[in-house]
Amino acid sequence: MELYIDTANIDEIRQAAALGVLDGVTTNPSLVAKEGVDFRTRLEEICAVVAGPVSAEVVSTEHDGMIAEADELIPIAENIVIKLPCIEEGVKACKTLSDRGVRVNMTLCFQPLQAMMAAKAGAFLISPFIGRIDDVGGDGMELIQQIRQIYDNYGFDTKILAASIRHPQHMVQSALLGADVATVPFKVIQQVLKHPLTDTGLEKFLADWKKTGASIRKTPAMA
Secondary structure (H helix, E strand, C coil): EEEEEEEECCHHHHHHHHHCCCCCEEHHHHHHHHCCHHHHHHHHHHHCCCCCCCEEEEEEEEHHHHHHHHHHHHHHHCCCCEEEEHHHHHHHHHHHHCCCCCCCEEEEEHHHHHHHHHHHHHCCCEEEEEHHHHHCCCHHHHHHHHHHHHHHHHHCCEEEEEECCCCCCHHHHHHHHHHEEEECCCCHHHHHCCCHHHHHHHHHHHHHHHHHHCCCCCCCCCC
């Protein structure tokens, strides 16, 4: 499963990229507003750090406006992916852009037929929002499973990007169900590398090694 970070914070992106496991970045207007930065400038900074797909979301809600905004975002970098909402006008714009060879991330997906329509329109990514479905008493994982089966049944190439991930268990479940990508906040990336047994095990190993008085490094030869 590919790993994207869901943020517009450049420091978090740099830290995640330094791990050597980051495959891409997703942003949205809310994340950019939180940072209080110029949208285009921040996208340029992100694309300079991450070579993989960087999703940049339009804010228009009608086809022509979406295409006009996409045309402003595409030249920023070769790895820009245009992010469109799963609405009628968004599907139309997805078809227009995908026919031009532009990669599109269809976002705000909450039911399987939205995902099917996005795939038929040539979307590169579909973003089902797991956490938001769970928040209203639904089952976000059931949606991932349904989309996976539909895509496998009909050979759609669109990648399933599990979004709105709240915690590491969401990542585990998404991976088990066959999501192609998970996009997560930086805090979740940090959480997946933590386990109390890892910490206590390492502490014991180091304490035992200290008792040996040995060193792995070679001692410099005396002159």
